[in-house]
Every structure is written in C-alpha cells, then in structure tokens.
Amino acid sequence: MARETYEKDGPLLVVASGRDTISIASSIKRLASDNVFVVQIQHPRVHLNRFDLVITPRHDYYPLTPEGQEKIPQFLRRWITPCEPPDGHVVLTTGALHQIDSAALRSAASAWHEEFAPLPKPLVVVNVGGPTGCCRYGSDLAKQLTAHLLNVLVSCGSIRISFSMRTPEKVSKIIIKELGNNPKVHIWDGEEPNPHLGHLAWADAFVVTADSISLISEACSTGKPVYVVGAERCTWKFTDFHKSLRERGVVRPFTGSEDMSDSWSYPPLNDTAEAASRVHEALAERGWKLRP
Structure with a gap:
C-alpha cells in the first residue's frame, strides 16, 4: 500500500506501540x-x-548500566535490552507517553466543574495501582498508605481515592474499611463515568502507588505536588525511574508527616509533545512533513 500510494499521496507515517507490533512495524520498514x-x-x-525512530522511556536503558546488568542473568542480557546505547534516532522520555x-x-476542568468545584480544599487525589514483578506489595502497603492518609487528614479538605x-481485593478492602466512612473521603466505586481526568484537573496534590509509571507520569504532567508511596519496594528499572523523578524535584516520598496544604511545583513533564516535536524534526530532515 505504501508503494502504490506514494506517488499520489506521498509517504506513510507508521506509528506502532507495544510488543505485538514490533515484527509488523520492522517488516514494513x-x-x-x-x-x-x-x-x-x-x-x-x-x-x-529496524526503525526510523524509537521513542522509549529513559529507564528502559537502565539494564545497560552496571547496576542494571548485575541484576540480569548473563544469558538474558542481550535479549532483555540489546547492547546499543541510544543514538540520534532514539528519543528518551522521562516517563510514559499519554494524552494529558x-x-x-x-x-x-470544565467537564467536571459541577462535581469538583464545591469540594473543600485542598483536594488530594489518591491513585492505587497493583503489585508488579518489579514492585511487590500487598496488605502491608495498604496499611501503610491508610495510616499515612489518616495522619495527613487534618490538613486535607477532601480526599478522592x-x-x-x-x-x-485485599488491598482495596483494607483502604475501604479504614477510610470508607470518613466524611472527608470519597472512594470511587468503579462505575462510569471514570473521574480520572477530573481528578487530574481539579486535584491540589496527588498520592500515587509506585507501581504505576503511567499514573505517575500523568500526575507529573500537571505541575502539582506528587507524592509516591511504596517506591522502596520497587526494584530494577522502576528504581531508576523513581530516582530520576526525585532528582528532578517532580515527586517526593509520601511519609504521612506532610502538610497537604503546602504547595510546591515544578516544570510539568511534557514527554508526549516533546516526542512529537522530534518526529516532526526527523521527518523534516528527510524532506517530508505531516499534512495539517
């Protein structure tokens, strides 16, 4: 199709994402x-x-560091991450790409104004993910999180979880049991509509479990305070991800001693727009451009 339409419509931009697309995308190339x-x-x-441009989180190159290599069996190292340092056609992002x-x-903010505008401030949004191979936890983290939230409750106007x-279920049950009846706390029941975008727009601060790079990346795109709970339970490239965010002043560990009315900020992560700009630049170098 690319060959047949080239003369009439010009070249095709092919954007592929995820493991299942790799063989198809490289074959098209x-x-x-x-x-x-x-x-x-x-x-x-x-x-x-095998690709014209690769856009990937920086922590995916953690396996190439001496610390990362020590944690990978010798026979798996080349399979897990080819021993190629990033070059000009590799775009490294800080976090995950998303649409925020x-x-x-x-x-x-406009769509959710009626629901969130009347809530007492500061509004703290808590996003709870789930354990992964690199971030292992269970009821222990749920108990830690609820204890910390109870400690900071006095400085919160409202909390949305x-x-x-x-x-x-063992994690959600503990949190619901400890916080579900508190008048300051609202726990989303999972029914549509999903308030996630409203939370991002209206929250004054976020508390996010360390397992979800996507949720953390989205929260960090707001420029608002982001507290991470459970990072000490993560290993390998997740450790590198959390370290890079802390060093940039984008996130802080959630200790339960915070005054949630304290506000701090940082330049919001803008990975998607920056990656898109690199695509435009790479196309221009080839003499191509995207149609408006």
Whole structure:
C-alpha cells in the first residue's frame, strides 16, 4: 500500500506501540523503506536500526548500566535490552507517553466543574495501582498508605481515592474499611463515568502507588505536588525511574508527616509533545512533513 500510494499521496507515517507490533512495524520498514517513516513506541527489544525512530522511556536503558546488568542473568542480557546505547534516532522520555496536556486539563476542568468545584480544599487525589514483578506489595502497603492518609487528614479538605483494574481485593478492602466512612473521603466505586481526568484537573496534590509509571507520569504532567508511596519496594528499572523523578524535584516520598496544604511545583513533564516535536524534526530532515 505504501508503494502504490506514494506517488499520489506521498509517504506513510507508521506509528506502532507495544510488543505485538514490533515484527509488523520492522517488516514494513524493511519492505518499503523509501516510502514509509516508522516510529516505534517503547523499547522494541530488537536492534534499533529496524526503525526510523524509537521513542522509549529513559529507564528502559537502565539494564545497560552496571547496576542494571548485575541484576540480569548473563544469558538474558542481550535479549532483555540489546547492547546499543541510544543514538540520534532514539528519543528518551522521562516517563510514559499519554494524552494529558494543558488543553486536556482545561477541558476536563470544565467537564467536571459541577462535581469538583464545591469540594473543600485542598483536594488530594489518591491513585492505587497493583503489585508488579518489579514492585511487590500487598496488605502491608495498604496499611501503610491508610495510616499515612489518616495522619495527613487534618490538613486535607477532601480526599478522592481510585483503584485500578490491577488493585488486589485485599488491598482495596483494607483502604475501604479504614477510610470508607470518613466524611472527608470519597472512594470511587468503579462505575462510569471514570473521574480520572477530573481528578487530574481539579486535584491540589496527588498520592500515587509506585507501581504505576503511567499514573505517575500523568500526575507529573500537571505541575502539582506528587507524592509516591511504596517506591522502596520497587526494584530494577522502576528504581531508576523513581530516582530520576526525585532528582528532578517532580515527586517526593509520601511519609504521612506532610502538610497537604503546602504547595510546591515544578516544570510539568511534557514527554508526549516533546516526542512529537522530534518526529516532526526527523521527518523534516528527510524532506517530508505531516499534512495539517
């Protein structure tokens, strides 16, 4: 299709994301290299020269560091991350790509105004994910989180808590039992509409479990305080991700001693827009441009 439409419609921009698309995207690049520009989102775990541009989180290169290599069996090292340092056609992002930007936040603020505007301030949004192979926890973290939230409750106007599809029942039950009847606390019941965008737009601060890079990345795109709970339970590249955010002043550990009315800020993460800009630049270098 790329070859047949090239003369009439010009080259195709192919954007692929995730493990299942790798072989297809690299095959398109091989079969029609003069007619396509192939962008692969996330580290493909194959040789990077099979794509025109690779956009991947910086922590995906943690396995190349001495600390990362020590944690990988020798026979798996090349398979997990090819020993190629990032070069000019690799775009490294701080966190995960997502659709949250200032325009999306303004739209969500308007859409959720009626529900969130009357809430007492500061509004603290708590996002609870679920354990992963690199962030292992259970009821122990749930108890730690609820104890910390009870400690900071006096400085909160209201708290909104959301669970993800990955949240174990034993975790959600503890949080609901300890906080579900508190008048300052509202726990989303999982029914539509999902208030996630409203939370991002209206929250004054966030508390997020360390397992979810996507939830943390979205919260950090707001420029508002983001507190992470459970980072000490994470290993390998998750450790590198959390360390990079702390060093940039984007997140802080949630200790339960915070005054949630204290406000602090930072330049919001803008990975998606920056990655898109790099795509435009790479196309321009080839003499191509996206149609408006």
